[in-house]
Amino acid sequence: MPLIVVTGVPCSGKTTRSTELKQFFESHGKEVHVVSEFDQIIKANFEKNAFFSGYRYELYCGSKANKNTQCTVHTEINRDEAWKFNEKRPELERYIRDTFDALLMRYEDPDGKNRWDSPLFVVFPGQELDKSAIMSCLFDSEPVVPNMSTQNPPLNSTNLYDLDQVTKKITDGLVKSKNMGVQGAVKIEDFPHLSIDISNVTVQKLMILRRQYLSYCKLHPPDTKQIPQLFIQYLITSLQ
Incomplete structure (x- = not known):
């Protein structure tokens, strides 16, 4: 199954874009499963893994090993604007300032030059996401061939x-x-x-x-x- 990694700083629109993509692909007859980072953190106290390039690399290796296509959607935003959105969130989902700033410091932006972040689609608030291009790279392209560094051995x-x-x-x-x-x-x-x-x-x-x-x-x-x-x-x- 093709994989889309949606990554960005807190309150940058990841959930909104994920919902937008889900509706788009379902309207084209595709089955879509959204794995919510927030839900997983609540269930198992997980780290915010998609913040880190290393974890995105792990996802890339998993896709490659299973001969699936993949792309990355980066929801970019002005950091002051992201904080304003944060203040409007429900209390359970809202960050205090110290935590918010710490997450900004730890976030590793995706880089289209990295194999595991490519193809990379960057989208800002209010900007149209090129969903047709995303569909094309997932369903019209050949998956990356697995090699020794990405296959899962015993x-x-x-x-x-x-x-x-x-x-x-x-x-x-x-x-x-x-x-x-x-x-x-x-x-x-x-x-x-x-x-x-x-x-x-x-x-x-x-x-x-x-x-x-x-x-x-x-x-x-x-x-x-x-x-x-x-x-x-x-x-x-x-x-x-």
């Missing part, structure tokens, strides 16, 4: 300790190279057949990507023997 074949140690060793080696001023492709210590271009990545970004990969693997554990290759593929994909 759940019982992993060892979290090995996962932590291997990814730490690779990340530490890349950080060491960055601190030494190395540019271009770097070979991975103990894994000479693997390399990655570190020219356009910061040390902080490498640390963030490692944490995101560990979080992803808790839900989709890889085969222990494939950890180095899969982690490097994840880094390469994330940095493109």
Whole structure:
């Protein structure tokens, strides 16, 4: 089933756009299931996952592994206007100022250059959403072909300790190279057949990507023997 990820800061119109898309697709004979982030938070105290690029990457991997098409709808809005909308919400759904500002700080905007955020449709309040283009990219395009970095291997074949140690060793080696001023492709210590271009990545970004990969693997554990290759593929994909 094609997937639409609707993402945006609080009170930017995600629910409104989701309803609009649901009505549009149903009018064209499509079955639509809306997974409300707010409902899931109430049920299970979940984090606001769609805020984070890493979680959107997980959704991308799931779609890719199941040979489904996907796109991202980003509901953009002026932050002051979003706060005004927040003040008009029901008390149960309203944020206090500190929480609202914290969520704005933590939000990671989608980037159409990222495979997992593409195709990206950006829409502002009062602007017409190009629903026909969304339908075309979901139903007239071929799904992305799964590869090793996005397929779900057997759940019982992993060892979290090995996962932590291997990814730490690779990340530490890349950080060491960055601190030494190395540019271009770097070979991975103990894994000479693997390399990655570190020219356009910061040390902080490498640390963030490692944490995101560990979080992803808790839900989709890889085969222990494939950890180095899969982690490097994840880094390469994330940095493109």
